[in-house]
Amino acid sequence: MSDLSPWPTSGSLSATPRTGGPPQPANLADLLERVLDKGIVIAGDIRINLLDIELLTIKIRLLIASVDRAREMGIDWWEHDPSLSSGQRDLALENRRLRERLGELEAARTDAATEDGSRTGTERPARSAATRPKPTRSGTTGTSGTSASRRKGTAP
Amino acid sequence: MTRDAYTWLYAIASAADDRPDPGRLSGVAGERPRLLTSEGLAAVVGSVPPSDFDATALQQHLQDPAWLEAAVRAHHRVVDVLAQSSHALPLRFATLYHDDQRVLDLLQQHRRAFQAALERIAGRMEWGVKGYLDTAHRPPDEDADSTGTPSPGRPGTAYLLRRRAARDQAGRALDDAAERAGQIHRRLAEYADEATEHPLQSAEMTAVRDPMVLNGAYLVGRGRAQGFTDLLADLRQAHAPALRVELTGPWPPYSFVELPTTDGGR
Numbered sequence: 001m002s003d004l005s006p007w008p009t010s011g012s013l014s015a016t017p018r019t020g021g022p023p024q025p026a027n028l029a030d031l032l033e034r035v036l037d038k039g040i041v042i043a044g045d046i047r048i049n050l051l052d053i054e055l056l057t058i059k060i061r062l063l064i065a066s067v068d069r070a071r072e073m074g075i076d077w078w079e080h081d082p083s084l085s086s087g088q089r090d091l092a093l094e095n096r097r098l099r100e101r102l103g104e105l106e107a108a109r110t111d112a113a114t115e116d117g118s119r120t121g122t123e124r125p126a127r128s129a130a131t132r133p134k135p136t137r138s139g140t141t142g143t144s145g146t147s148a149s150r151r152k153g154t155a156p
Numbered sequence: 157m158t159r160d161a162y163t164w165l166y167a168i169a170s171a172a173d174d175r176p177d178p179g180r181l182s183g184v185a186g187e188r189p190r191l192l193t194s195e196g197l198a199a200v201v202g203s204v205p206p207s208d209f210d211a212t213a214l215q216q217h218l219q220d221p222a223w224l225e226a227a228v229r230a231h232h233r234v235v236d237v238l239a240q241s242s243h244a245l246p247l248r249f250a251t252l253y254h255d256d257q258r259v260l261d262l263l264q265q266h267r268r269a270f271q272a273a274l275e276r277i278a279g280r281m282e283w284g285v286k287g288y289l290d291t292a293h294r295p296p297d298e299d300a301d302s303t304g305t306p307s308p309g310r311p312g313t314a315y316l317l318r319r320r321a322a323r324d325q326a327g328r329a330l331d332d333a334a335e336r337a338g339q340i341h342r343r344l345a346e347y348a349d350e351a352t353e354h355p356l357q358s359a360e361m362t363a364v365r366d367p368m369v370l371n372g373a374y375l376v377g378r379g380r381a382q383g384f385t386d387l388l389a390d391l392r393q394a395h396a397p398a399l400r401v402e403l404t405g406p407w408p409p410y411s412f413v414e415l416p417t418t419d420g421g422r
Binding site for chain 1: 229231354404407
């Protein structure tokens with residue numbers, strides 16, 4: 001049989017798998033797939049009853065397969081796509097910012113009649129909303145601050 | 157009915173072969189496998205204690221991944237050694253008989269079928285080829301670039317559009333990969349003596365997140381193994397950016413052993 005190489009075969013009966021050459025069939029999933037008949041992908045019970053000379057019938061509930069049912073192949077992988085999940089984060093952030101601004105605007109409207117004293121608290125967001133169509137983070141307070149102070153300076 | 161031991165069947169070989177002494181191996185229960193011969197056939201069996209291997213005990217054991225792995229590996233080790241050094245039909249895990257006599261009956265009753273099956277796999281080994289859609293090396297798609305440009309005023313719509321584009325793109329990539337997998341399978345199957353496809357494995361099992369698109373098994377004569385791996389290397393290169401191809405084996409021809417079914421009965 002030794003002429004049947006390329007495998008270093010027979011002779012030594014070492015139970016250790018072959019080394020060198022092709023990759024090892026060490027992966028347990030592969031092993032189970034072959035050794036346990038029709039594979040582990042089929043969730044549920046596998047019945048092993050070969051031939052009908054009396055033998056034990058065993059139902060194997062495959063622990064490994066049970067998770068598989070939940071998802072279909074290829075459906076969920078893009079959910080983990082970094083570009084998309086970051087997009088989702090941006091959206092949440094933007095929504096939150098919009099909600100805050102809406103709250104501030106409404107607060108500003110109710111206080112609209114109030115005079116100079118409340119200016120710093122309420123007018124600032126209102127002004128920034130008027131001057132800038134999109135809410136941008138850090139710049140907002142700075143510009144509104146300067147505009148407010150300018151206004152203060154030029155106020156009659 | 158209590159018994160001292162059940163008989164676990166590992167493989168069936170031709171008795172004429174000068175096959176290695178299985179007694180030096182260790183079986184699923186740590187036992188020493190032995191040979192049962194009958195009219196030119198030899199069954200490699202082991203005696204396993206009913207306390208661990210009757211239906212209920214075994215079913216419990218099978219829920220235990222550690223036990224299952226150890227036992228499956230032990231089974232495979234015995235089969236693998238036999239399959240390499242002689243012609244042997246590898247039997248599935250947990251092929252159990254009540255005693256040796258049952259196995260001898262089996263050999264006798266299905267002698268022709270076993271010999272035919274041995275003939276069919278003689279000098280051949282099984283190779284496994286798996287293909288994955290390579291998402292890491294997917295060419296950047298133009299749709300994804302639009303994620304950078306802020307859409308004026310309608311972020312929700314833009315997000316949904318982006319998602320749809322990405323989903324469509326992923327679907328196209330998967331279709332393409334499946335198409336390529338089909339091509340690879342056909343080429344390999346042409347080369348091999350026999351071919352079959354296993355069900356695709358899920359990401360939980362493979363620990364690979366990329367979706368699997370090919371899970372083939374190929375029966376190839378030992379002398380042609382080099383040609384097979386060369387062919388695979390060519391195919392791998394041809395489909396390189398889209399598809400990642402992995403080779404496992406050689407295996408005992410587990411996937412190509414059709415055990416003789418009953419003559420009527422059942």
